[in-house]
Amino acid sequence: MLADPLSRRTFLAVSSTALGAAWLAADPALVRAALEHAARAARSPGTPEPVPWEVLTPDQAADLDAIAAQIFPTDDTPGAREARVVTFLDRSLATWAAQQREPLLHGLDELNGEVERRWPGTKRFANLAPERQLELLRAQEQTPFFQQMRFATLVGMFSLPAYGGNADKAGWRVIGFEDRYAWQPPFGDYDAEAARGR
Amino acid sequence: MRPARPAVRFHPSRTVDFVVVGSGAAGGIIAKELATAGLTVVVLEQGPRVEPPQFEHDEIKTLFQSALQNNPAGFTFRRSASETAKPGQIQLLYHRLVGGGSVMFTANYWRFREIDFIERSRLGAISGTGLEDWPITYRDLEPYYTKAEWELGVSGEPGPFDPPRTRPYPLPPLPVKSSGVLFERGARALGLHPQPAPLAILSQPFNGRPACQHCGYCLGFGCEFRAKSSTLYTVIPMAEATGRCEVRPNSYVRRIEVDRKGRVTGATYFDENKKEQFQRARAVVLCCNGSETPRLLLLSVSSRFPNGLANSSGVVGKYLMFNGYSSSSGVFERPLNEFKSVTATRVLYDFYESDPRRGFYGGGAPDARSFAYPTIFALGGLPHDGPSWGAAYKRILRDYYTRTMNVDGHSTSLPLETNTISLDPDMKDAWGLPAMRVTYKDHPDDLAMMRFLQDRAIEILEAAGARRTWRQPVQETNLAAHLLGTCRMGDDPRTSVVDRYHRAHDVRNLFICDGSSLVTGGRGQPTATIQALAYRAGEHIAAFARRGEI
Numbered sequence: 110m111l112a113d114p115l116s117r118r119t120f121l122a123v124s125s126t127a128l129g130a131a132w133l134a135a136d137p138a139l140v141r142a143a144l145e146h147a148a149r150a151a152r153s154p155g156t157p158e159p160v161p162w163e164v165l166t167p168d169q170a171a172d173l174d175a176i177a178a179q180i181f182p183t184d185d186t187p188g189a190r191e192a193r194v195v196t197f198l199d200r201s202l203a204t205w206a207a208q209q210r211e212p213l214l215h216g217l218d219e220l221n222g223e224v225e226r227r228w229p230g231t232k233r234f235a236n237l238a239p240e241r242q243l244e245l246l247r248a249q250e251q252t253p254f255f256q257q258m259r260f261a262t263l264v265g266m267f268s269l270p271a272y273g274g275n276a277d278k279a280g281w282r283v284i285g286f287e288d289r290y291a292w293q294p295p296f297g298d299y300d301a302e303a304a305r306g307r
Numbered sequence: 308m309r310p311a312r313p314a315v316r317f318h319p320s321r322t323v324d325f326v327v328v329g330s331g332a333a334g335g336i337i338a339k340e341l342a343t344a345g346l347t348v349v350v351l352e353q354g355p356r357v358e359p360p361q362f363e364h365d366e367i368k369t370l371f372q373s374a375l376q377n378n379p380a381g382f383t384f385r386r387s388a389s390e391t392a393k394p395g396q397i398q399l400l401y402h403r404l405v406g407g408g409s410v411m412f413t414a415n416y417w418r419f420r421e422i423d424f425i426e427r428s429r430l431g432a433i434s435g436t437g438l439e440d441w442p443i444t445y446r447d448l449e450p451y452y453t454k455a456e457w458e459l460g461v462s463g464e465p466g467p468f469d470p471p472r473t474r475p476y477p478l479p480p481l482p483v484k485s486s487g488v489l490f491e492r493g494a495r496a497l498g499l500h501p502q503p504a505p506l507a508i509l510s511q512p513f514n515g516r517p518a519c520q521h522c523g524y525c526l527g528f529g530c531e532f533r534a535k536s537s538t539l540y541t542v543i544p545m546a547e548a549t550g551r552c553e554v555r556p557n558s559y560v561r562r563i564e565v566d567r568k569g570r571v572t573g574a575t576y577f578d579e580n581k582k583e584q585f586q587r588a589r590a591v592v593l594c595c596n597g598s599e600t601p602r603l604l605l606l607s608v609s610s611r612f613p614n615g616l617a618n619s620s621g622v623v624g625k626y627l628m629f630n631g632y633s634s635s636s637g638v639f640e641r642p643l644n645e646f647k648s649v650t651a652t653r654v655l656y657d658f659y660e661s662d663p664r665r666g667f668y669g670g671g672a673p674d675a676r677s678f679a680y681p682t683i684f685a686l687g688g689l690p691h692d693g694p695s696w697g698a699a700y701k702r703i704l705r706d707y708y709t710r711t712m713n714v715d716g717h718s719t720s721l722p723l724e725t726n727t728i729s730l731d732p733d734m735k736d737a738w739g740l741p742a743m744r745v746t747y748k749d750h751p752d753d754l755a756m757m758r759f760l761q762d763r764a765i766e767i768l769e770a771a772g773a774r775r776t777w778r779q780p781v782q783e784t785n786l787a788a789h790l791l792g793t794c795r796m797g798d799d800p801r802t803s804v805v806d807r808y809h810r811a812h813d814v815r816n817l818f819i820c821d822g823s824s825l826v827t828g829g830r831g832q833p834t835a836t837i838q839a840l841a842y843r844a845g846e847h848i849a850a851f852a853r854r855g856e857i
Contacts, residue, residue: 179696181700181702182697183708184698184702192599259592259695260686261684262696267681267682267683267685268366268367269364269366269367272367281681284684284705284709285644285705286709290531291520292522293521294482294524294647295483295642296484296485296643296644296648297641297642298485298643299485300488300643302488
């Protein structure tokens, strides 16, 4: 899996849910293939929306997009929707995370079953009002499906844009991360202050 | 540092002087020492050769998918011999590629100290443990620490508790990060003595390699600039440049062969097409790490060695040590931007030695660390009792990401006969060989030391002005990057596997040098010691070969 203390933490953070761990178990060769696939599929500038989905139906995509948008919402900065996390999900489920497709979509079906039980007449999560979406997800927080969606949403939000999410590096800009290959000191406020004091 | 000519290729049927199994922290050095001494060497590396331009800042591929670990086998785990081991309960982190763990390690480069070699005589026996003195002392190893630092490239500055050194560090410390400044502030306020962390990362250009560019991707990643002093682009090209050393990747050794006289004759391995090959050699050196080395010995059973090669003592695979670990975090008012530059820039050795007043055995050191890969931080970097999704989570993530640092504790593991690497009776690896079985339970004193250092870490963070601190709960080890002690060195063939020159007591032309050789595990950062041992072993083994003593 990962290395040193880093991995200890992520191991705890991720493997606490079996489904999260399953996402981590894919073959690296599949990941490489997925990156190439994503690069080929990357839309050229100016390509009109909507792009065709690889594995999701439009309804499923709308539901997963709505869930991701609750997990990492839009405020005065971009959220999962602007970062196109659902594109990351679709591409991942089509390639390196293909083994997760069935359990994830099964979990979504179950969630939609719950939607209809609670609000007869409404068939899909995406059709709920935002406050009801939130209410339902709070009740589902401990389910493997929700934990898998949290994991996948955050990975889609902050991983390399080449995987389909983190569009325009939106996730990185929100938290103040910048992926550069070279930096110079000072790196932060406290070492800058210390250097001035010397 | 490129090889001066195309690297030599040996046909497996040609008897070379040495087969070295493993090309990591130790194997790369041994290969270079032997080849530059005029001997012919084939290095069998089970993983591929990946060159620095192929390293990427890709968390999914590198961290989540273990792209550089290439673990095809998996292993089983149990806490004690009375349990049936199950897969997936523990992670052993090592990397199957040319350069091994030296490619992806964080590059902490702590020397052991005098005490690490003589702790048994200083403290007396600890009941129920295998704590022993080493057959060599710090003084014996010092020249080789120096050689490693100067040949590989290490940056640092001695501190008040450092052991004596015959030469200064070749390079000054890396620039201090904000975490280092705050760590120093907190530690000094508590009357402690922080110092620059020694790192096998270049602070200035050195031996044709560029200085660190502070990209921030050390821990778990390969360095695309070659500023991290991996064997991949330091000693391995030097070995290849002699024209006497072939590094053969994708070569997975399944067995060390012996003749009727009990001498090793070479290594049988699977090539990249899973086809068996046999490389003949006059002698074999195992450098496969503290888990793979004992496994290979246990796989190499024969009528002459029914309990595994070099295992007349029964000690092969026993006394496995991982090093203790704890982690704490603090968030500060202003940005630290810990995603930039090396992982750790300050360390504190005030708690290095065991202190009877604490009521338990152990020692260690906390360091100031970044924990800032964006995906990893988003998944697990925030306090666990806070929100984990939604608007409130996002607010905290935005606030904390650039303002958080870690203080991590690194500490002792007592050698226990019951902590072992053995062969699983049921599970097979991808080649049909018995999978590795890990049996490990932390000694209560090891857990006490982890908690002790975590308490000190929280004090340091608070004294530095953290507005909030939090802990990763200390628990029994379920993930290990340091694999130590499983073929321990000693003078007595009844209680150790190799002698003080890394020669197997049972087999005159078999040598073993890697984390498995360690008698005690130090305080948490074993790579400098593994590499110093490798330089020392390489020198002695070459001398044995020249004198016809193999």
